[in-house]
Amino acid sequence: MMSLLGILISLGLLMYLAYRGFSVILLAPVLAMLAVLLSGMGGQMLGVYTQVFMKGLGGYVVSFFPLFLLGAVFGKLMDDSGSARTIAAVLISKLGNQQAVLSIVLACGILTYGGVSLFVVGFAVFPIAAALFRELDIPKRLIPGAIVLGALTFTMTAFPGSPAIQNAIPMPFFNTDAFAAPGLGIIAGLVMLVGGMWWMNRRAAKARLAGETYGKHSDATSSVEHDDDPGVVVALLPIILVIGINFLCAKWLLPGLDTSYLATDLFGNIPPSRVIGTWAIVTALVASCLMIIVLNWKRWKNLQESMSQGALGALLPIFNTASEVGYGSVIAILAGFAIVKEFLLGLAPGNPLISEAVFVNVMAGITGSASGGMSIALNTMGETYLGLATQFGINPELMHRVASIASGGLDSLPHNGAVISLLTICSLTHRESYKDIFVVAVAVPLVALIVVIALGTMFGSF
Template sequence: MSFIVCLAALFFLMFVAYRGFSVILFAPVAAIGAVLLTDPAAVPVVFSGLFMEKMVGFIKLYFPVFLFGAVFGKLIELSGFSRSIVASIVKLLGPGRAILSIVLVGAVLTYGGVSLFVVVFAIYPFGSEMFRQVGIPKRLLPAVVALGAFSFTMDTLPGTPQIQNIIPTTFFHTTAYAAPILGLVGTAFILATGLSYLDFRRRQALKAGEGYGEGHANEVVIDHATPMVSPFVALLPLVVVGAANLVFAQLLPGWFGPTATATLVPGQHEVAVATNVWGAIWAVQAALLLGIFTVLAFGYTAIAGKFAGGSKDAVSGALLAGLNTASEYGFGAVIAALPGFLAIKNALSAIPNPLVNEAITVTTLAGITGSASGGLSIALGAMASQFIANAEAAGIPLEVMHRVASMASGGMDTLPHNGAVITLLAVTGLTHRQAYGDIFAITLIKTAAVFAVIAFYYLTGLY
C-alpha cells in the first residue's frame, strides 16, 4: 500500500502538470495527500518541518541564479543583442543550412546564460522565416529549437551556467566545469546524432513534397528596418559570463578557504558558510552580474526606456521558475521520507553500477515530474549520500557523478507535460500532435547520450 501511495503522488503531480495546473499549488497538495494517507497525524509537522524547510532551502541556494539569469536574458533581448546574434549566425552559414543555424543560435544563447524560455522567443521569429524561405515544414521547428536550447548546452557542455549544471555542485562539491572531457564527448554525440536525425526528417518531407505549410497559428513578421548592433558587441556579454564563471570557480575557494566568515560589527555575531557548498554558486552569480553590467554598458540606449517593464517581467519569470522547482524539491523531500519510497529506492539501488544507477534514477524522476531541475533536485536530495558512497567504493571521481547526473536530468524530462515543451509549442503555434514526435526523438537521443558517456568513461578512464 505504501508503494502505491508513493507512486500515486508522483503520477498525480505529473497529471496536473500535464493539464496545465500550477506545480507551486499542487506539489504540496500531492505531498501532503501522500502523508495524509500514510499517517494523518503527521501532516502539519511534515508540511512545516520538511516540505517548507526543503523548499526554502532550495530558494536560499539557487534563487539568485534564477533571478540574475532571468534579468541577464531579458536585457540580452531588450538590447537587441539576441537578434544580432541570430542574424549573424544565419548570415554566416546561409539559409541553406537553416537547421544548423538555428541549433547554433540556441546553443550560443543558452551557453551564454540566457534562459531557455527567453531563447525560444528570441529564435522563433527568425527560425520560422528561414523555414518558410527554404521550404522546411514548420512542424520540425520545435525539435530544432529543442536540440539547440534544451540539450547539450543545458547540462552537458562544461561550464554552462544553466541551473541543471549548477545543482550538482552543492551535492558533489564540484564546479560547473566538472568532467570536461565527458561533457565534450556528450556534446559531440548529441549534436551529431541530433543534426543527422533532423536532416533525415527534412529529406523525408522534401521527398514527400511537403513544404512549410499553410494556416499556421502565431506567425510573426520581423521588422528588418530596426538597426542591429555589431555581432561582436552582442556576443561580448556571453563571453564575459563564460570566462568569469571559469575564473571565479577557480579563485573563490582560494580566497575564502574551506569556510568563509564575516563579522560586520567587531565582537558581534559571526556569519560562516561552507565554501565547498557555495563556491560554485557564487561563481555563477558573479559571472551573471558581470554579464548584466556588460549588457548595460554597451546597450543602455536601447534598454533605458524598457528597463522598468523588462526587469519586472524578468523578476516574475524568475519567481515562477524558482518557486516551481523549489516546490518540486519540497515535494521530493516528502516523498523520500515515505515508507513507499524505500521500495523505489531499493529497486533503483539494485542496479549495481553506480553511474547507471544514478543516470536511471535521475532521468526517471525528471520524467515523472516533467522537470530536469526538479527531478535532479529530488534525486540528489534523497540519494546523494548513497551516490557518493557508491562512487567512492568504485573509485569513480565525483566530477563524473556530477556530469552524469546533470546530463541525465535533461534526458526524459521533456515528456509532454514539461513546461519548456508546452511553452515551445505555444510560442510556435503548433500542437503536440503536430510537433511532439520529433521533440521526443531529441529526448531519446539526449537520454542515449548519457549512457554513451558512461561507456566512454569505462572504456578510456578519461573525464
C-alpha cells in the same frame, strides 16, 4: 506496501495534473500530503508540511535563487537589447540557406550556453526561424525540434561551464563546479548535437522529397524588423564574458581567496568547495548583465522595466521547481521510499553511475522537469551517491556530469512545461511537432548518457 502505493498514486496524479495545466505550486503540497495520508501518517500531516515540505522548498530557494534571478535578468536584457536577435540573424546569414536547420540550432545553443533561458530564446529565435523556413519552404513543424535541440540538450546538461541550473544543481552535492568532467561533457554534447542534426536533416530531406512545404500558417511576428539591434560583437561579448569569468573564478580566482570564515557558525560551517561553483556563476552573470547595460546604453527604452520584468520572471520558475523539491523531501521520509531506494541501489551494485542515472531520469520524467527531478533525486540520495563514489573510487566530477546529463532525458516527455510553452510560441501541436522533440531531446540524450557512463566506467573522469 500501502506506503509505496500511496507514493505511486501521488506521483501519477502529479504527472497527469501538471500535464493538464494545474500549477505545480498548488499540486506539490496537496499531493505530498496525500502520500503522507495514504502512508498511514495522517496524524503527522501538519508537521510534515511545515517541517519537511517547507524546509525542502526553502532550502532550494536559498541555494539557487541567485542563479534563477540573475539568469532571468540576463536573458531579458539580451532580449530587450536585440542581442539575441542579432546572434540568430548573423548565424543564419553566415551559414546560408543550405544549413537552415543548423543555423537555428547553433543560434539557440549559443544563447543558452551564455545563460539565456529557453523561453527568451523561443521568443527571440522563432520569428527568424519562421521567416527562414517559410522562404525555403521547409515545414514549419520542424522548428520546435530545431529550437529544442539547440536549447534543451547539449548546452543545458553536457557542455562544461554552462550556467544552466541543470549544471549547477549537482555542485553542492559533489563539491564540484560547472566545469566538472569537461572531456566527457564535450563528448556527450557532440553526441547530442550530431545525433540531433542527423535526425533533423533526415526529416527535412524526407519532407522535401515528399513535396511538403512550409504550410498555411499565419506568423505575423516573422516579418518584424529591428533596425536598432546591436552588432554581432556587442551581442556576443556578454555571452563570452559569462563563460570566461565563470571559468576564471571557479578554477583560479575564488579558490585563492581566504574563505576560512566559512568554517564558523555564522556561515554554517560549510566547506568552500560547496559554494565556490555557485559564487563563480553569480559573479559571471552579474558582470555580464552590467556589460549588456553599458554596451547598449542608448538602446534602452526602459531599462528599469526590463530589469523588473526579468526579476519577476524568475519567481514562477524557481517556486515551481522548489515546490517539486519540497514534494520530493516529503516522499523521501515515507516508508515506501525505502523500497524504491533499495531497488535503485541494487540495479548495478558495483556501479552507482547507473543507479544515479536511472533515478534522476525517472524523477525528471515524472515531474516533467530536469531541474525538479534532479533536485528531488539528489536531495534524497545525493549523500548516498557521494559515499558510493568514494567507496568505488569514482571521481565526484563524473557523478556530477552523469546526474546533469541524466536530468535532460525523460524530462522532455509531453507534459514538460518548456515543451508545452515552446509549442504555444510556435502555434503548433504535440501531434505536429512532438515526434522530433522526442528524438532530439529524449532519445539522443539517453544515447549520450549511455556513452558517458560507459566511458566513465572504463576510463574515469576526464
